Amino acid sequence: MQEDGETKIKVLVLLGSPRKNGNSTILAQKIAKGAESAGATVETLYINSMNIKPCQGCWTCQKKESKGCAIDDDMQTIYPKLIGADAWVIASPVHWFNMSTQTKLWLDRCFALEKYGKNPFQKRIGIAMSFGDTDPFTSGCVNAIRSFQDCFKYVGAEISGTVYGSALNAGDISRNTELLKAAEALGKKLAT
Numbered sequence: 335m336q337e338d339g340e341t342k343i344k345v346l347v348l349l350g351s352p353r354k355n356g357n358s359t360i361l362a363q364k365i366a367k368g369a370e371s372a373g374a375t376v377e378t379l380y381i382n383s384m385n386i387k388p389c390q391g392c393w394t395c396q397k398k399e400s401k402g403c404a405i406d407d408d409m410q411t412i413y414p415k416l417i418g419a420d421a422w423v424i425a426s427p428v429h430w431f432n433m434s435t436q437t438k439l440w441l442d443r444c445f446a447l448e449k450y451g452k453n454p455f456q457k458r459i460g461i462a463m464s465f466g467d468t469d470p471f472t473s474g475c476v477n478a479i480r481s482f483q484d485c486f487k488y489v490g491a492e493i494s495g496t497v498y499g500s501a502l503n504a505g506d507i508s509r510n511t512e513l514l515k516a517a518e519a520l521g522k523k524l525a526t
């Protein structure tokens with residue numbers, strides 16, 4: 335627990351599943367619980383309900399004098415939250431052998447993040463994923479994790495930890511107690 339007067343670690347949780355009480359969300363909630371138990375403050379965004387348009391590839395955000403992304407949608411409120419957080423938790427189901435479309439929409443739009451604050455990718459990053467297949471490789475989960483690894487390596491960010499497991503129906507992941515423990519431990523790691 336943090337001592338009084340100390341600035342608390344801020345964790346921003348991005349829920350990338352359309353299912354509100356789905357498996358990746360349950361993992362994210364456990365990560366959040368672990369982070370809070372270690373003294374962090376947690377804010378959670380349910381991306382599916384937000385207005386996030388696909389990147390238009392206009393490159394406006396990459397121009398020297400640019401103030402950021404040219405698209406006026408909910409990402410404009412998410413950018414400062416991403417900058418202000420010390421840690422990000424990205425939770426996604428595997429959809430068609432990769433991260434969900436909702437998660438990818440958000441990720442593409444992070445191209446503009448450097449215009450909203452300094453060192454935008456110097457974060458602790460936790461990833462939580464669930465998939466219906468029994469095997470992380472054939473499910474596409476490993477493929478999704480590889481995508482995250484490539485993206486975050488490109489921007490110089492380090493992934494602090496990844497939790498993932500097999501679960502088809504919403505809530506099934508709750509039976510995997512070892513995985514839930516690992517998720518909580520990841521939350522603590524992100525907060526300390």
Ligand SMILES: Cc1cc2nc3c(=O)[nH]c(=O)nc-3n(C[C@H](O)[C@H](O)[C@H](O)COP(=O)(O)O)c2cc1C
Pocket residue numbers: 351352353355356357358359426427428429430431432464465466467468472473474500501502503504505
């Ligand atoms: C559109 C769609 C595509 C899916 N594609 C895959 C897949 O490629 N591989 C897999 O193992 N499971 C796949 N699944 C199953 C989900 O990954 C699984 O149910 C997961 O636990 C859902 O997580 P959630 O409850 O957080 O949404 C798919 C499910 C949907 C709805």
